[in-house]
Amino acid sequence: MTGLALVIGIALVVCLLLAVPVAFSLIITGVVAMLWVGDIPLMALPQQLIAGIDSLLLLAIPFFLLAGDLMNSGGITTRLLDFTNALVGRFRGGLALSNVVSATVMSGISGSAVADTSALGRVLIPAMVKEGYSRGFAAALTGVANIVGPIIPPSITFVLIGVLTNLSITKLFMAGILPGILYSVAIGIAAYVICRRRGYPARPGASLTEVWHTFKRSIWSLMMPVFILAGIRTGIFNVTECSVMAVLYALVVGGLVYRELTFRDVVNALVRTGRATAVLMIVLGGAQVVAWLLAYQNIPQAVADWMLTAVQHPWIFLLVVNILLLLVGTFMENGPALVVLAPVLYPIAAKFGIDPYHFSMIVALNLVLGLITPPVAISLSIGAVIANAPSREVTREAMPLFGVAVLVLMLVTYVPQLSLFIPQVMGIK
Numbered sequence: 001m002t003g004l005a006l007v008i009g010i011a012l013v014v015c016l017l018l019a020v021p022v023a024f025s026l027i028i029t030g031v032v033a034m035l036w037v038g039d040i041p042l043m044a045l046p047q048q049l050i051a052g053i054d055s056l057l058l059l060a061i062p063f064f065l066l067a068g069d070l071m072n073s074g075g076i077t078t079r080l081l082d083f084t085n086a087l088v089g090r091f092r093g094g095l096a097l098s099n100v101v102s103a104t105v106m107s108g109i110s111g112s113a114v115a116d117t118s119a120l121g122r123v124l125i126p127a128m129v130k131e132g133y134s135r136g137f138a139a140a141l142t143g144v145a146n147i148v149g150p151i152i153p154p155s156i157t158f159v160l161i162g163v164l165t166n167l168s169i170t171k172l173f174m175a176g177i178l179p180g181i182l183y184s185v186a187i188g189i190a191a192y193v194i195c196r197r198r199g200y201p202a203r204p205g206a207s208l209t210e211v212w213h214t215f216k217r218s219i220w221s222l223m224m225p226v227f228i229l230a231g232i233r234t235g236i237f238n239v240t241e242c243s244v245m246a247v248l249y250a251l252v253v254g255g256l257v258y259r260e261l262t263f264r265d266v267v268n269a270l271v272r273t274g275r276a277t278a279v280l281m282i283v284l285g286g287a288q289v290v291a292w293l294l295a296y297q298n299i300p301q302a303v304a305d306w307m308l309t310a311v312q313h314p315w316i317f318l319l320v321v322n323i324l325l326l327l328v329g330t331f332m333e334n335g336p337a338l339v340v341l342a343p344v345l346y347p348i349a350a351k352f353g354i355d356p357y358h359f360s361m362i363v364a365l366n367l368v369l370g371l372i373t374p375p376v377a378i379s380l381s382i383g384a385v386i387a388n389a390p391s392r393e394v395t396r397e398a399m400p401l402f403g404v405a406v407l408v409l410m411l412v413t414y415v416p417q418l419s420l421f422i423p424q425v426m427g428i429k
Helices: 001-019 022-037 044-051 056-073 074-089 094-108 115-132 135-148 156-165 167-177 177-198 209-232 239-257 263-296 301-310 312-327 335-351 358-371 378-387 392-414 417-425
Strands: none
Touching: 001 022, 001 263, 022 044, 022 263, 044 167, 044 263, 056 074, 056 115, 056 156, 056 239, 056 263, 074 094, 074 115, 074 209, 074 239, 094 115, 094 135, 094 177, 094 209, 115 135, 115 358, 115 378, 135 177, 135 358, 135 378, 135 392, 156 167, 156 335, 167 177, 167 209, 167 358, 167 417, 177 358, 177 392, 177 417, 209 239, 239 312, 263 335, 301 335, 312 335, 312 358, 312 392, 335 358, 358 378, 358 392, 358 417, 378 392, 392 417
């Protein structure tokens, strides 16, 4: 049992160090582990690959990705930025605050931190540099602010958690609202303090007429998250159907209302979504192989028994989980991390009496923090490329913001009502 876990760990680390793509690293690890065990037919490999992606709910992922891409191509991002700049631009570091507010609103459209960082970063980072912000700070803030994407619904991460744990995706969506807002407020406050200390500029205050004008221009953009949440909450459509409706909404708004979405934009969005979905599905399939092997040798149960013996208090368990997931998130993407760890961690959390929806918020927030944690830190890397800034400088600028993010994580971890209040008020079971 211990030998299999060691073989899996060594094979995976070696593949990752050799820069083998994560999806193929997982598949190679599965093959090596099967050969090491000896009594598992290799036919189990393709069977588990298919089993890892054989879920109707996973169809929501490509549609939400496509909806977000169409929104970006159809003029949504520009109008949101105009509104947020008019709203908060008058304050010290107003463009930085606009960055955070825009990231929060965009999170209710695409559900992808990487997509939001890329879309907003292309506009905001050059604008911040032009107004006197350092390149490192502009890139760091954009990367850190946009990881709220997988927390505020719709969330691809919550879709995966729902599929893997049989939890209600609707309830997961609702549970993510308060933690997501808390995260954005905390990052906004931190950004404001940094901007005041450094004397970053404030934009001329927009008049109420200008604010109203930009609000009217962006109303269709702002209604997108409301449309999604209202549709799911009222039961008009389920999560998968909601993702399809989001695509239709994006096509109508971008093509007929704003008239900026062209046929070429739609084709390019389909191609990008197809590529992103293919990569994600291969990763999920490969992760399923590793997870199945671990379960085949009863390793999750052994880990659960050991942890229940070694850890006596649920608060200590949650602290251990936070440390573990923060480490895992530094080198592994959300999808494979969830597939491998969910069968291990959720049963232990249940035995400690921890609410699964509260625990899901802890898991999700930990893993998205991996997007801004070196050495991989994909969100910071995207910001660094756009800003043409050294990765070391971007990482250094991100550390104070990362510290604030960890404080939010601790609040979400030890104050369950932050996650459970909205589902309880709305009567979601």
